[in-house]
Amino acid sequence: MLFAWLGIASVAHAQTFGIGITGSRPALGNVTAGDSGDTVFRVAADGTITKISGSGARVSTGTSVVTVTVTCGNQNACNSRTLSGTIASVGTPTGRAGSMTNFDLSGSVISAESGGNPRTFTVGAIGKSSSKTFTVGMDFPIKGDDTAGSTGAAQSQFVITLVPNGTGNTVTTTGTGTATVYRSLSITKNSDLAFGKIVRPDSGSSTVTINATTGLRSLTGTAVALPIPSPSRANYTVTGEGGRAVSITVPSSVVMTREGGSETLTVTTTKTVSGTPTLTSIMGMDGSYTFSVGGSLTLSSSTVSGAYSGVFNVSAAYN
Numbered sequence: 001m002l003f004a005w006l007g008i009a010s011v012a013h014a015q016t017f018g019i020g021i022t023g024s025r026p027a028l029g030n031v032t033a034g035d036s037g038d039t040v041f042r043v044a045a046d047g048t049i050t051k052i053s054g055s056g057a058r059v060s061t062g063t064s065v066v067t068v069t070v071t072c073g074n075q076n077a078c079n080s081r082t083l084s085g086t087i088a089s090v091g092t093p094t095g096r097a098g099s100m101t102n103f104d105l106s107g108s109v110i111s112a113e114s115g116g117n118p119r120t121f122t123v124g125a126i127g128k129s130s131s132k133t134f135t136v137g138m139d140f141p142i143k144g145d146d147t148a149g150s151t152g153a154a155q156s157q158f159v160i161t162l163v164p165n166g167t168g169n170t171v172t173t174t175g176t177g178t179a180t181v182y183r184s185l186s187i188t189k190n191s192d193l194a195f196g197k198i199v200r201p202d203s204g205s206s207t208v209t210i211n212a213t214t215g216l217r218s219l220t221g222t223a224v225a226l227p228i229p230s231p232s233r234a235n236y237t238v239t240g241e242g243g244r245a246v247s248i249t250v251p252s253s254v255v256m257t258r259e260g261g262s263e264t265l266t267v268t269t270t271k272t273v274s275g276t277p278t279l280t281s282i283m284g285m286d287g288s289y290t291f292s293v294g295g296s297l298t299l300s301s302s303t304v305s306g307a308y309s310g311v312f313n314v315s316a317a318y319n
Contacts, residue, residue, distance in 0.1 A: 015168035016073035028179035029060025034144040045106035045137035066136040072126035083162040088118035095154030096181040098141030107134030182241035193234035199224040205300040212270040212294030234293040242281030245319040256310035267295040
């Protein structure tokens with residue numbers, strides 16, 4: 001008689017891991033490049049964005065949280081299996097973006113972090129049929145106007161790889177950092193606001209006005225305007241990213257002081273700026289906007305003679 005013993009081999013089931021990124025991956029929003037060199041923005045693991053170096057600026061506000069979710073399947077080993085992780089920049093950035101670096105991670109599941117780019121770390125046990133999350137921070141550089149990179153949309157990528165410490169599948173996911181980059185904004189003075197030489201009124205008061213639109217000088221009362229030196233309106237040119245809206249700030253008044261004395265005259269300013277101006281041209285090209293500043297002052301028969309001068313600042317910023 002023939003006997004046969006049949007056995008069934010036990011099968012070790014490997015854990016099934018998954019990984020994905022949620023959130024803004026990160027997104028800087030609208031930023032202004034520096035006139036030269038990199039501007040580096042720090043995207044913290046809690047999503048806070050700050051500038052840490054460079055002459056550029058962030059136009060947008062708000063946070064950008066990069067959240068990574070790791071899952072494990074319906075295997076008991078998920079309760080104990082850890083993973084070795086690596087995060088690093090990958091690919092070629094586009095536009096004005098630079099390669100991200102100085103990665104760090106935050107979350108109770110993360111331990112044993114080391115390095116900046118790449119950064120290595122350990123992910124603790126996920127748990128059977130469970131998921132765990134952690135957040136990622138990094139430095140995100142934006143190149144300046146002295147680079148050949150085009151303005152507009154910019155992207156930089158990083159990759160996260162998790163390898164189980166034992167059986168199980170390796171998982172990888174890629175995050176894409178984004179920004180819309182404007183070239184640096186600058187303002188140039190083309191001419192000063194000058195009232196010229198005025199003979200004060202022999203009685204009462206007179207108002208001297210420089211028209212912001214035409215640059216012409218006008219007077220009321222008995223004051224007399226002399227032709228030399230010529231009067232002028234102040235004129236400025238703003239240059240930056242084509243098609244972008246800007247806010248221009250001009251002080252409402254300026255105090256002029258007599259040279260060699262302490263007497264003052266107050267100038268009430270006017271300007272040709274209306275609403276929110278837009279630079280000429282289109283995104284990706286140089287744009288400009290020119291505006292002028294005029295003003296008026298009052299003289300009386302008792303105004304002390306002399307040369308009066310003052311300084312005022314105008315500024316421009318992207319909206």
